[in-house]
Amino acid sequence: MDKKKINIEQVKQVAKLARLNLSEAEIAQFSTQMSDILQYVEKLDRLDTANIEPLAHCLPVSNCLREDIVKPSLGTEKTLANAPDSDGQFFIVPKILDEAGGP
Amino acid sequence: MSELDYKIIVGLEIHVQLATRTKMFCGCELVFAAEPNSRVCPVCLGLPGALPVMNRQAVEFAILTASALNCKIAEFTKWDRKSYYYPDLPKNYQISQYDLPVGENGFIEIPIAEGQTKKIRILRVHLEEDAGKNLHGENFSQVDLNRAGTPLMEIVTQPDMNSPQEVSTLAVELQRIVRFLGASEADMQKGHMRFEPNVNVVIKKDGSEFKTPITEIKNLNSFKALEKGTAFEVKRQLNEFLDSGEVAKSGNKKTFGWDDTRGVTVLQREKEEAHDYRYFPDPDLVPVVVNEKWLADIKSGLCELPLAMQKRFTADYSLGDYDAGVLTADKDTALFFDNAVKAGGDAKRICNFITQTGLKIANEKGCRVSELGISPQRLAELAKLLDAGTVSATAAAAIFEKMTQSDEMPQQIAESLNLIQKSDADELKKIVDDVITANQQAVEDAKCDGKKTKKAYGFLMGQVMQKTKGTANPQIVAKIMDERLKSI
Amino acid sequence: MQILELTCRQLRDKIAGGEVKSVDATTAVFEQIEKHDRQIGAYISTFKEQALAKAKQVDEKIAAKKPVGLLAGVPIAIKDNMCTTFGATTCASKILENFHSPYNATAVEKLLAADAVIVGKTNLDEFAMGSSTENSGLKKTVNPHDFSRVPGGSSGGAAAAVAAKMCFAALSSDTGGSIRQPASFCGIAGLKPTYGRVSRYGLVAYGSSLDQIGPLAKNVEDCALLLDVIAGHDEKDSTSVDEKTAPVRDWLSAVNNKPQNLKIAIVPELFKGADGEVVESVKKAIEIYKSSGAEIIEIKMPHFDYAIAAYYLIATAEASSNLARYDGVHYGHRTKNPADYIEVYSKSRDEALGDEVKRRIMLGTYALSSGYYDAYYLKALKVRNLIRSDFTAAFAKADCIVMPTSPTTAFKLGEKTNDPLQMYLADIYTIAVNLAGVPGISIPCGFDKNNLPIGLQIIAPAFAEEKLLQIAMLFENKTDFCKTAF
Known part of the structure; x- marks a missing residue:
C-alpha cells in the first residue's frame, strides 16, 4: 500500500482523532480528495532536506514573558454566557464514563 | 508467593503545582476552592482568538527546581501542544513541553535509613498547564475551569526505586525541596502534588528473569496512597504473573486508578487512539532562551537543601536523624533553629524548645515556629538560662510561651514571673x-x-x-x- | 462632493476639519449597504445604530475642539473573524453563529481608540479557509464588478464592501493570501504586514504561524494610514514583535517619499503559471517602474513552487489543533440529544463545520498523527526554511520582488468548488509570502477583457513596510487603476 494514499480505514481513524462524526459519503469523498492532495504534496520529497532545520516560526524573538500579576477574570456569569448547557455554576456535559481521557 | 524471588522497579512522575499568584499563560488568580468558573478568562477558557503569554515566575520556579535537582538546564526550550479531547481541557490541547524540557538528567538524593541515602536519577523536568476539573453527577458531569491553566511542573524519575517506601520517601523529599525553594506550597490537601508511579516487577524463576507488564497508577494524591497503591500493584502483578505468566512487551502497558476507599487499583478504560497526542510546536508562543546571566539570577535563589541541612545538623550539632528530620521539614523552621544555635544556644536544647514547646504553640496558632515572634537570639538566651541553671525546664517552657507575647529578654521575663531558681x-x-x-x-x-x-x-x-x-x-x-x- | 468617493485619508481630514460630518458619511455608507448588499452579500452583521451614535460622538468631539484619532469618524468594516463585544463573532461558521465574544480583538480596540466608526462585520470563507468566500457557512458574497463571479477569499466580504463603497476600508486577515487575492479580484489595495507586526489577539486563529491582520482599502495611502493605527507590540500576543526589534513608524507621512536607487526583482519563471492578460499587465507595471528609474533584476526562487505543498500541510496542521476547541462543550453549537459526551464533540463538529474546514482538519490531523509527522509536517517545516532562504537571497539583491497577486482575475462562482486541489493551486503567488513571514501588498495594475481588475503583488523584506508602501505608492501615483464599483 502506497503510504501517500489514504484509504477508507485510515480516513475513519483520522476522523475519530479529529472528533468528526463523518458520514460514509463524506469518508469516501475525503479519501479521494485527501489522496489527491497528498499525492500533490509528494513533490516535497524531491527536495533534499537532510541538513535543513525545520522552521516553525519566522519571528526573531524569544522570551516574551509576563510578570506574575493578577488580572481580572471574566467571572462565572460571563464565563458561562456562551455555554450550550450550564447550571449557572458549571458547564454541563453528558456523564463522562471513561477516566483515561486526561494525560 | 513467598517462593518468588523478585525485585520491584518503580519510576515516578510527579506533578507539582507552582507557587505563582497567577496561571501559566494568563493573569487569572489562583485561588483554592473559589466559586466554580469564577477565575476564568478568554485565554484559559480557550475562547476564539485568545492567546497565551508565559508567566515569568513559573518559568523561573521550574528552572530553579531543575537546578536543585542537579539537572542540565536547557539553553533553548519551547512549547508544544499535546492534543486530546476532554471536557476539562477547553482548547482540547494542553500546552506542554515535549522534546525540549526545562531540565534533564539530574538526580535527587533520598534518605533510606539512619544516615544512609540513595540517588534516584531524574529524567526530566518540564512545565505545562493543568486542566480544569470534571465533577461526575448521576446523569451528567459538571466542568469547572478554575484550575485550567494552573502552572504545573512535571518531574519524571528513572525507574530507580525498588520499594513502595522508597517511592513515598522520594515524594516526601521532593516536597521538602520545593518548599525550601519556595517553588511550591506542596500542600497535599490542596492537590499541589500528584503522583503517577510506573510499576513493574522482575521475577527470577527457574534460572530466568521475567518482567511483568508495566502499569501506571493514577489518582494518587497523598504519600500514604502512593505507598499503598504501589505496594498493592506489586502484589497484584505478582499474582497476575502466577496466573497468566504475562510479561512486559511493547503495547501492553496498562493504566490503573487508585481507589482510596477500597484500597485497590482498578484498571481504567482507555480509548484506542488515546496515545496519539500529535505533539507539535505551539505557534502562539515563542521559545525560551536561558542565557548565563538569567540562569545565574535564578540560581541565586538556590539554598542549602533539606537533606544537606539534615546531614549537617546530625554531624555538626549531634542531633539524631529523627530530630534533624523534623527540623528540616520546613525551611523557615530549619533556619530558625540553625540561627539560634549560631547565636550560642545549645543545639539539643534549642531543638527541644522547637520540637516540643514551639511546634505545639505554632500548630495552635496555625503558623510556623519562626513566626511566633521569638528571634533566634532570644531563643538562644533562653537556652543559656536553662543551661546555667538559672531557670528550670518547666519554667523555661513557661518563659517560651510568654516570649511569644512580649519582646522582653528571657532573663527579664524570668525575673518578673519570679522564675529565677534559688541557687544561693x-x-x-x-x-x-x-x-x-x-x-x-x-x-x-x-x-x-x-x-x-x-x-x-x-x-x-x-x-x-x-x-x-x-x-x-x-x-x-x-x-x-x-x-x-x-x-x- | 460625493462622500463615498473619498478615501479614508480625505474623509478623515474633512471630518476633522469640520467640513464633513461623520454622521453624514456613516449615513451614506448605510444607504449604500441598503441599496447593494442584498445582492452583494458582503456583510454578515451591521451595526447601524451603534455606528451612528459613534459618528455623532466624534462630530461632537470635533465641534468641541477636542483631539480626535487618526480615523476620526471614518466608517470601517471588520472581517468577521475578529472578536468584538458587539454583535456576534461567527467566522462565517454555523458552529459560532451565535457566539458573543466577551472581549475585543486588540486591532479592533485600536480602531475604536482611533475614533473609527465600525460599520459591520463581513463575510469570509468559514474560518478564513478558502480563496473565493464560497466556503462561508452563512451566506454568499459576489464580486461587485460582476455578480456572477467570486470576490476572492477568504476576505471576500471585506474586499467587496470596500469595492462597493459600503465602507471606506476594512480590517482583514491574511494566512495564505486572504487579503491580497480578494484585493486583486475586487480592484482595491490590500496589505499583509510582516508576521508579528500587528497583534493577533482576538483574531480567530486558522494557521497561527501564518495569520496576520492587515488593511483592505481604496489605495496605498489608506493602507499606510490603517497600518499606523493597528501596528505595534501587544503584551497579550507573544508573537507580536517588540518595539526594539521592529519600531512602529509614521507610515502615512513616509508613504509619499519616493524610494531612491530602487532595485526590483522579478522571477520570470513564475509568469508561466498566470493567464496571458495578467502577465501582460504585470509586465507593463514593471515597465512603468523601469521608466521611473528602477533597476529590474531577474532572479530565481527555486523553492517557490513548493510553497503550496508546504502550506497545505503546515496551515492545516495548525488549523486541526486551533479548531479543536469548537466542540460544543463550552461555547458554540452543540448537537441535540447526544448519546454521550463523545457525541457532543463528534456530532456537534460534524453538523456545524463545513466541508472545506473538515477537509483541512482531517488533512492536518493526518499530517500530525503518529507515523506521519516526520514525512509530512516536519518535512513541510524544512521546506518552509528553504522557501524563506529564497526570499533572503532575493532581498540581498533587490529591495522588493514583483509578481502577479493571482494567476487569474475573479473566476466564476462554482467554477472550482468541486476540486479543492485546483482551488489551492490558485494561491500560488501569495502563499510563499506567509511562509516566509514577509510583508506583501496587492495593488490594481490593469483590467482584463471582461473589465475585471488585475492585481500586482509587491513583496518586501521583513519589517520593511515603509519601503514596500513607498514602492506601491510610486506606481499608484503614475497610474489610475484603482476601481470601485457603482
Missing part, C-alpha cells in the same frame, strides 16, 4: 534545715534503706520546693539534702 547555697541550707527539723519521721524513713526511702526523700525535696515556691534549683537542693541526711 546558704539560703537553701537554711530552708533544708528547717524542713528536716519539722519532718523528723520523714527524715528517718529517708535514711533507712527501706520501702519508704524514695517516697520520703521526695517528700522532703517537695517541702523545700514548696517553701521556695518552686524557685529553688533542684540540683543544688538535692546536693544539700544529701549532705545533711548523711550527717544526721
Whole structure:
C-alpha cells in the first residue's frame, strides 16, 4: 500500500482523532480528495532536506514573558454566557464514563 | 508467593503545582476552592482568538527546581501542544513541553535509613498547564475551569526505586525541596502534588528473569496512597504473573486508578487512539532562551537543601536523624533553629524548645515556629538560662510561651514571673534545715534503706520546693539534702 | 462632493476639519449597504445604530475642539473573524453563529481608540479557509464588478464592501493570501504586514504561524494610514514583535517619499503559471517602474513552487489543533440529544463545520498523527526554511520582488468548488509570502477583457513596510487603476 494514499480505514481513524462524526459519503469523498492532495504534496520529497532545520516560526524573538500579576477574570456569569448547557455554576456535559481521557 | 524471588522497579512522575499568584499563560488568580468558573478568562477558557503569554515566575520556579535537582538546564526550550479531547481541557490541547524540557538528567538524593541515602536519577523536568476539573453527577458531569491553566511542573524519575517506601520517601523529599525553594506550597490537601508511579516487577524463576507488564497508577494524591497503591500493584502483578505468566512487551502497558476507599487499583478504560497526542510546536508562543546571566539570577535563589541541612545538623550539632528530620521539614523552621544555635544556644536544647514547646504553640496558632515572634537570639538566651541553671525546664517552657507575647529578654521575663531558681547555697541550707527539723519521721524513713526511702526523700525535696515556691534549683537542693541526711 | 468617493485619508481630514460630518458619511455608507448588499452579500452583521451614535460622538468631539484619532469618524468594516463585544463573532461558521465574544480583538480596540466608526462585520470563507468566500457557512458574497463571479477569499466580504463603497476600508486577515487575492479580484489595495507586526489577539486563529491582520482599502495611502493605527507590540500576543526589534513608524507621512536607487526583482519563471492578460499587465507595471528609474533584476526562487505543498500541510496542521476547541462543550453549537459526551464533540463538529474546514482538519490531523509527522509536517517545516532562504537571497539583491497577486482575475462562482486541489493551486503567488513571514501588498495594475481588475503583488523584506508602501505608492501615483464599483 502506497503510504501517500489514504484509504477508507485510515480516513475513519483520522476522523475519530479529529472528533468528526463523518458520514460514509463524506469518508469516501475525503479519501479521494485527501489522496489527491497528498499525492500533490509528494513533490516535497524531491527536495533534499537532510541538513535543513525545520522552521516553525519566522519571528526573531524569544522570551516574551509576563510578570506574575493578577488580572481580572471574566467571572462565572460571563464565563458561562456562551455555554450550550450550564447550571449557572458549571458547564454541563453528558456523564463522562471513561477516566483515561486526561494525560 | 513467598517462593518468588523478585525485585520491584518503580519510576515516578510527579506533578507539582507552582507557587505563582497567577496561571501559566494568563493573569487569572489562583485561588483554592473559589466559586466554580469564577477565575476564568478568554485565554484559559480557550475562547476564539485568545492567546497565551508565559508567566515569568513559573518559568523561573521550574528552572530553579531543575537546578536543585542537579539537572542540565536547557539553553533553548519551547512549547508544544499535546492534543486530546476532554471536557476539562477547553482548547482540547494542553500546552506542554515535549522534546525540549526545562531540565534533564539530574538526580535527587533520598534518605533510606539512619544516615544512609540513595540517588534516584531524574529524567526530566518540564512545565505545562493543568486542566480544569470534571465533577461526575448521576446523569451528567459538571466542568469547572478554575484550575485550567494552573502552572504545573512535571518531574519524571528513572525507574530507580525498588520499594513502595522508597517511592513515598522520594515524594516526601521532593516536597521538602520545593518548599525550601519556595517553588511550591506542596500542600497535599490542596492537590499541589500528584503522583503517577510506573510499576513493574522482575521475577527470577527457574534460572530466568521475567518482567511483568508495566502499569501506571493514577489518582494518587497523598504519600500514604502512593505507598499503598504501589505496594498493592506489586502484589497484584505478582499474582497476575502466577496466573497468566504475562510479561512486559511493547503495547501492553496498562493504566490503573487508585481507589482510596477500597484500597485497590482498578484498571481504567482507555480509548484506542488515546496515545496519539500529535505533539507539535505551539505557534502562539515563542521559545525560551536561558542565557548565563538569567540562569545565574535564578540560581541565586538556590539554598542549602533539606537533606544537606539534615546531614549537617546530625554531624555538626549531634542531633539524631529523627530530630534533624523534623527540623528540616520546613525551611523557615530549619533556619530558625540553625540561627539560634549560631547565636550560642545549645543545639539539643534549642531543638527541644522547637520540637516540643514551639511546634505545639505554632500548630495552635496555625503558623510556623519562626513566626511566633521569638528571634533566634532570644531563643538562644533562653537556652543559656536553662543551661546555667538559672531557670528550670518547666519554667523555661513557661518563659517560651510568654516570649511569644512580649519582646522582653528571657532573663527579664524570668525575673518578673519570679522564675529565677534559688541557687544561693546558704539560703537553701537554711530552708533544708528547717524542713528536716519539722519532718523528723520523714527524715528517718529517708535514711533507712527501706520501702519508704524514695517516697520520703521526695517528700522532703517537695517541702523545700514548696517553701521556695518552686524557685529553688533542684540540683543544688538535692546536693544539700544529701549532705545533711548523711550527717544526721 | 460625493462622500463615498473619498478615501479614508480625505474623509478623515474633512471630518476633522469640520467640513464633513461623520454622521453624514456613516449615513451614506448605510444607504449604500441598503441599496447593494442584498445582492452583494458582503456583510454578515451591521451595526447601524451603534455606528451612528459613534459618528455623532466624534462630530461632537470635533465641534468641541477636542483631539480626535487618526480615523476620526471614518466608517470601517471588520472581517468577521475578529472578536468584538458587539454583535456576534461567527467566522462565517454555523458552529459560532451565535457566539458573543466577551472581549475585543486588540486591532479592533485600536480602531475604536482611533475614533473609527465600525460599520459591520463581513463575510469570509468559514474560518478564513478558502480563496473565493464560497466556503462561508452563512451566506454568499459576489464580486461587485460582476455578480456572477467570486470576490476572492477568504476576505471576500471585506474586499467587496470596500469595492462597493459600503465602507471606506476594512480590517482583514491574511494566512495564505486572504487579503491580497480578494484585493486583486475586487480592484482595491490590500496589505499583509510582516508576521508579528500587528497583534493577533482576538483574531480567530486558522494557521497561527501564518495569520496576520492587515488593511483592505481604496489605495496605498489608506493602507499606510490603517497600518499606523493597528501596528505595534501587544503584551497579550507573544508573537507580536517588540518595539526594539521592529519600531512602529509614521507610515502615512513616509508613504509619499519616493524610494531612491530602487532595485526590483522579478522571477520570470513564475509568469508561466498566470493567464496571458495578467502577465501582460504585470509586465507593463514593471515597465512603468523601469521608466521611473528602477533597476529590474531577474532572479530565481527555486523553492517557490513548493510553497503550496508546504502550506497545505503546515496551515492545516495548525488549523486541526486551533479548531479543536469548537466542540460544543463550552461555547458554540452543540448537537441535540447526544448519546454521550463523545457525541457532543463528534456530532456537534460534524453538523456545524463545513466541508472545506473538515477537509483541512482531517488533512492536518493526518499530517500530525503518529507515523506521519516526520514525512509530512516536519518535512513541510524544512521546506518552509528553504522557501524563506529564497526570499533572503532575493532581498540581498533587490529591495522588493514583483509578481502577479493571482494567476487569474475573479473566476466564476462554482467554477472550482468541486476540486479543492485546483482551488489551492490558485494561491500560488501569495502563499510563499506567509511562509516566509514577509510583508506583501496587492495593488490594481490593469483590467482584463471582461473589465475585471488585475492585481500586482509587491513583496518586501521583513519589517520593511515603509519601503514596500513607498514602492506601491510610486506606481499608484503614475497610474489610475484603482476601481470601485457603482
